[in-house]
Structure formats: C-alpha cells, structure tokens
Amino acid sequence: MIERRAQLVEWAQAVIGAHVDAAGEAITQFCAKPASAKRLHRTRRRLARLRAVLEDLAVLAGVTGTFSERIRRVHKRAGKVRDADVLLERVESYCQDAAGQERDELARLRTMLRKRAKRMRRKLTRELQK
C-alpha cells in the first residue's frame, strides 16, 4: 500500500517536473525578448499546461500552495497581455468596414488598448523577473 502510494507520488512529481522545465524554458526565452508575441504566446501556453497539471496533481505530489499560487498569478498576468493584444486585433478588424460613429468609437478603443497592452507587457516582464 505504502509502496503503491510512493510510486504514484513519484510519478506525479515527474509529470509536474517536466512541465516546470518546459515553462521555465519558455519564460527564459520570453525575458530575453519581451516584445515577441510568439514567445509570449508560448510562455502562456506552457504556463496554462503547468497550471492544469498542478490543479490535477499538486496535492498528490506534495507541491506547496505558494508555488501553485505563484504560477496562477504569472499565468493570469500573461493572460492580461494576451487579452489586450487580442482585443486590439479585433478592434482593428472591425475598423476595416466601420464608418461614422462606429469608426470614432473604435479609434478611441484602439488608443486605449494600445496603452493597456504596453502597460500589461511591462507588468508581466517585471513579475517574471522577480
């Protein structure tokens, strides 16, 4: 019984470890070039998988809540950058066939989202360098 449990714990730790390594590698690459949308996307994807694996196996593997909480926070920050980028893209696509009042509304939103995207990117980089 104890042996069986130990085998499960070892397996859970190995699965989490592999995801930690993958996310760490993506974060290192992103920090070297924070303006890269591709690197941000990869970081976010790997953090999402790490977060999911922690939700599934952290208790079994004995991972501390502090670590899971930190990953959750960083993933959320990365999500905010992505949200601003994606909303900006959508606003720009709406601009292509908008006219009159709608065009004015979109111009205001675009200015706001550009500022937001920059601010969020700065915050994420700071968080990752902590």
Added chain:
Amino acid sequence: MKNALELRFASAADPPDAQRHIVRVRFAEAVRKQTALDLHDDEALHAFRLACKRLRFALERLRPRAPEMKRAQTLLSRLTGELGLAHDCAQLGLLADECNAPLVAARARRDRDRYVIRARRLWRHAFRETGEFAQLAAYAGFTWSVS
C-alpha cells in the same frame, strides 16, 4: 465557479489508474457546466471553457499511450477556440460599454452569440453515438441515453 475540483487518489492503484481518474473527474466537470451554452451568462460560459481546457490538457498528457483520444482532443481544441473567441467578444462588449461605445458593444455581442452557437453545435455533435466523445466516454466509463 471557475476553480477546478480538487482530486483525491485514494483508490488509484498506479499511474494509469490515476490518469483515468483525472480524465473522469474533468469530463464530469465539463458535462456539469455545459448548461452555460444555453444561458446568457458570460461568467458561466467562461467557467465551462476552463473546464473543457482542463479536460483537453488531461487528454493531451494521456495521448502518447492512448491515441484513440485524438478525436476528443481535437474537438475540445476547436470548442475551446470558439469559446475563447466568444469570451474575447464579451470582454470587448464590456470595455465598449465602459468607454461609451454602444455600436462596438452591440457588434461584439452579436459576434459573441455567433461563436456560442458554433461551440454549442460542436459540443452536442460530440455526444452522438459515433461522435468525438465516444472513445472518451468508454475510457472514462460514462454512458448516456438521448430521449
């Protein structure tokens, strides 16, 4: 609502058993939240999307040893894609409201509804007898009947 259910592995004998337990719980979680597809509640829809993502990631980890899960995984990837677009539109709608941009808000909400319709179609299609979830259900030990 968005948080994942905590898993216990008291009855898992080995890693494959534990993996099956994870898939079973995450599938049940997604099924339980599926009503969001019929409500006009963005928060519930977001929670459903996150549950589908958790299931998708669980299948992704399982797949090297269970290639028959590919169909379910692909379906979940498309579904979460549609739900992600719906979420983006809902966010844009809110932002447009805050910025007093009613035309953009209305357009974003129309788009949101379109993506939800597409997601609903994908989800329901997967539950047909030969649908994308057939293998997943067999693996998880789920059965259902349509009346």
